[in-house]
Amino acid sequence: MEISREILIGMYSKMLLLxxxxxxxxxxxxxxxxxxxHLTAGGEAVAVGVCSALSQDDYILSTHRGKGHYLxxxxxxxxxxxxxxxxxxxxxRGKGGPMHIIDPSVGMLGANGIVGSSLPIACGAALSxxxxxxxxxxxxFFGDGAANSGVWHECMNLAGIWKLPVIxxxxxxxxxxxxxxxxxxxxxxxxxxxxxxxxxxxxxDGMDVSAVYEAAVEAVQRAKRGDGATMLECxxxxxxxxxxxxxxxxxxxxxxxxxxxxxxxCPLKQAKARLLERGWxxxxxxxxxxxxxxxxIEEAVNxxxxxxxxxxxxxxxxxxxxxxxxxxxxxx
Amino acid sequence: MREITYREAVREAMREEMRRDSAVFQLGEDIGVFGGSYxxxxxxxxEFGTExxxxxxxxxxxxxxxxxxxxxxxxRPVAEIMYIDFSTLASDMIxxxxxxxxxMSGGTIKLPIVIRTQEGGxxxxxxxxxxxxxxxxxxxxxLIVVLPATPxxxxxxxxxxxxxxxxxxxxxxxxxxxxxxxxxxxxxLIPLGKADMKREGKDITVVALSRxxxxxxxxxxxxxxxxxxxxxxxxxxxxxxxxxCIIQSVKKTGRLLIVHEACKMYGFGAExxxxxxxxxxxxxxxxxxxxxxxxxxxxxxxxxxxFVLPNAxxxxxxxxxxxx
Numbered sequence: 264m265e266i267s268r269e270i271l272i273g274m275y276s277k278m279l280l281l282x283x284x285x286x287x288x289x290x291x292x293x294x295x296x297x298x299x300x301h302l303t304a305g306g307e308a309v310a311v312g313v314c315s316a317l318s319q320d321d322y323i324l325s326t327h328r329g330k331g332h333y334l335x336x337x338x339x340x341x342x343x344x345x346x347x348x349x350x351x352x353x354x355x356r357g358k359g360g361p362m363h364i365i366d367p368s369v370g371m372l373g374a375n376g377i378v379g380s381s382l383p384i385a386c387g388a389a390l391s392x393x394x395x396x397x398x399x400x401x402x403x404f405f406g407d408g409a410a411n412s413g414v415w416h417e418c419m420n421l422a423g424i425w426k427l428p429v430i431x432x433x434x435x436x437x438x439x440x441x442x443x444x445x446x447x448x449x450x451x452x453x454x455x456x457x458x459x460x461x462x463x464x465x466x467x468d469g470m471d472v473s474a475v476y477e478a479a480v481e482a483v484q485r486a487k488r489g490d491g492a493t494m495l496e497c498x499x500x501x502x503x504x505x506x507x508x509x510x511x512x513x514x515x516x517x518x519x520x521x522x523x524x525x526x527x528x529c530p531l532k533q534a535k536a537r538l539l540e541r542g543w544x545x546x547x548x549x550x551x552x553x554x555x556x557x558x559x560i561e562e563a564v565n566x567x568x569x570x571x572x573x574x575x576x577x578x579x580x581x582x583x584x585x586x587x588x589x590x591x592x593x594x595x
Numbered sequence: 596m597r598e599i600t601y602r603e604a605v606r607e608a609m610r611e612e613m614r615r616d617s618a619v620f621q622l623g624e625d626i627g628v629f630g631g632s633y634x635x636x637x638x639x640x641x642e643f644g645t646e647x648x649x650x651x652x653x654x655x656x657x658x659x660x661x662x663x664x665x666x667x668x669x670x671r672p673v674a675e676i677m678y679i680d681f682s683t684l685a686s687d688m689i690x691x692x693x694x695x696x697x698x699m700s701g702g703t704i705k706l707p708i709v710i711r712t713q714e715g716g717x718x719x720x721x722x723x724x725x726x727x728x729x730x731x732x733x734x735x736x737x738l739i740v741v742l743p744a745t746p747x748x749x750x751x752x753x754x755x756x757x758x759x760x761x762x763x764x765x766x767x768x769x770x771x772x773x774x775x776x777x778x779x780x781x782x783x784l785i786p787l788g789k790a791d792m793k794r795e796g797k798d799i800t801v802v803a804l805s806r807x808x809x810x811x812x813x814x815x816x817x818x819x820x821x822x823x824x825x826x827x828x829x830x831x832x833x834x835x836x837x838x839x840c841i842i843q844s845v846k847k848t849g850r851l852l853i854v855h856e857a858c859k860m861y862g863f864g865a866e867x868x869x870x871x872x873x874x875x876x877x878x879x880x881x882x883x884x885x886x887x888x889x890x891x892x893x894x895x896x897x898x899x900x901x902f903v904l905p906n907a908x909x910x911x912x913x914x915x916x917x918x919x
Contacts, residue, residue: 391664
């Protein structure tokens with residue numbers, strides 16, 4: 264498949280947005296923003312490559328490391344930053360925080376803090392799409408660590424027997440948190456497990472956005488044809504620690520040389536080099552893309568900061584839909 | 596009025612709701628041609644087909660997760676967990692996701708899910724197929740927990756549960772599937788969150804759950820012959836709880852006995868006792884009494900099981916003590 268200039272520039276721009284967003288989050292976190300922040304940096308090609316192959320009304324399910332997935336799916340910069348800052352204008356109205364971004368308006372059915380949870384929910388969304396014959400696809404992002412949970416295997420089997428329109432996107436960044444895949448998994452190529460469930464599985468260079476995109480387009484087509492699930496194992500790396508609570512960038516359990524080698528494979532660097540090499544973009548345009556990203560983020564930060572705080576009483580809202588909620592709070 | 600079994604009442608509720616709303620579908624282990632372990636879904640696959648009566652692998656986390664995901668985008672799943680004992684395998688999805696998702700989303704999503712399951716002893720099923728685990732779910736904010744005791748209640752409550760936009764844990768009792776009771780032909784609904792007074796009496800308020808309601812009814816007949824009139828309150832929904840109904844009854848009778856099959860320790864009875872202690876202690880003429888299973892796993896053999904589980908005789912005995 265030949266990827267067009269327009270698509271590659273679009274994906275590069277999205278990846279840069281995710282990177283600049285991460286940088287802003289680090290800055291805000293270091294100056295006191297609360298919450299647990301698991302950043303995307305290093306994994307941009309997976310988020311952007313997959314989401315670029317999906318339509319607006321397709322679904323994604325995500326992980327604790329879900330901010331990039333949300334933005335790649337067309338999520339709202341202002342709403343996510345407002346969410347981080349516990350504001351009424353947040354995408355979850357300030358009640359979910361950084362690990363639980365939900366925004367059905369762009370098909371983001373939820374980042375989930377329980378490792379492995381994206382798969383069963385994606386299977387359910389795909390089952391619904393199948394029962395409704397809507398032609399929609401659900402993509403579940405998860406890490407290498409999730410592939411060892413019981414629910415992962417349950418869901419691979421469900422998708423296999425029911426031919427669900429689902430894409431299982433494994434972001435294998437080689438560490439479940441600190442334990443390397445060589446010590447936490449019985450095999451190193453996790454996609455090989457898909458064969459056991461009669462699901463096609465592919466190992467993809469997760470640092471190459473074009474490779475991810477091409478594989479995802481094929482998986483979407485397979486799902487829409489009614490031929491069921493695909494597993495894409497995207498080998499990638501996280502440039503930060505597991506979360507920003509680890510300021511060492513994970514160097515307690517991985518080497519500086521290893522990190523440096525992966526930084527060389529940076530997905531943004533690769534995409535930019537390809538654009539330049541093909542003469543598809545000029546320096547001025549690259550600069551303009553960067554400025555647009557930075558400016559959009561600055562505006563979103565200002566929007567978030569000036570938004571109204573969530574009042575404490577909101578803790579009592581949304582446990583149930585309104586009517587039931589009233590009964591409950593009176594009754595419990 | 597015609598009489599049907601508890602099992603038939605549950606099945607009728609599901610059949611009517613599936614006819615009424617094409618978004619309703621069922622998934623669970625062996626619920627198709629086999630009709631489920633307790634034959635509750637028997638025959639439904641003939642009418643609704645294998646897509647809407649979906650046999651699943653033995654994968655409770657997958658079942659609960661598929662219920663969550665499909666409910667998020669347009670369906671109204673009714674997921675059967677064969678035994679409540681197996682709900683522990685689904686509990687991550689129920690407790691960590693289904694119960695919290697609407698709250699975490701700031702109210703932007705709804706989750707119309709029914710988890711149907713059955714609990715309880717009395718059939719020599721042993722420690723892993725006889726537990727009563729309703730309080731495990733009742734303790735988690737975000738779940739509605741329903742335990743019907745009669746065919747009439749089972750049908751009306753399940754129809755409401757299927758129309759409910761929040762996750763409902765609907766807990767049947769395996770020992771009651773064959774029990775019969777009057778159920779009208781015409782459609783009716785019973786609202787969730789409202790208790791039912793199963794018998795009026797002036798002497799003792801007996802709050803009973805699930806099959807214990809039947810024991811309480813039996814005990815009431817025996818006690819009436821001794822001149823003791825118990826008032827039986829069946830909360831039906833334990834979360835949210837119809838507190839007012841219980842309080843009003845205790846204010847009238849001045850005595851409270853709570854009966855359930857789950858272990859007494861840390862059970863529903865403790866919650867009701869605390870509620871009455873908080874809000875109506877001045878009305879009490881006797882200490883609050885609770886009856887529940889002994890704090891041991893449910894044994895397999897009938898002799899031991901009968902020793903561990905509460906029965907009508909225990910209620911009669913406790914009532915006599917309260918009146919002494």
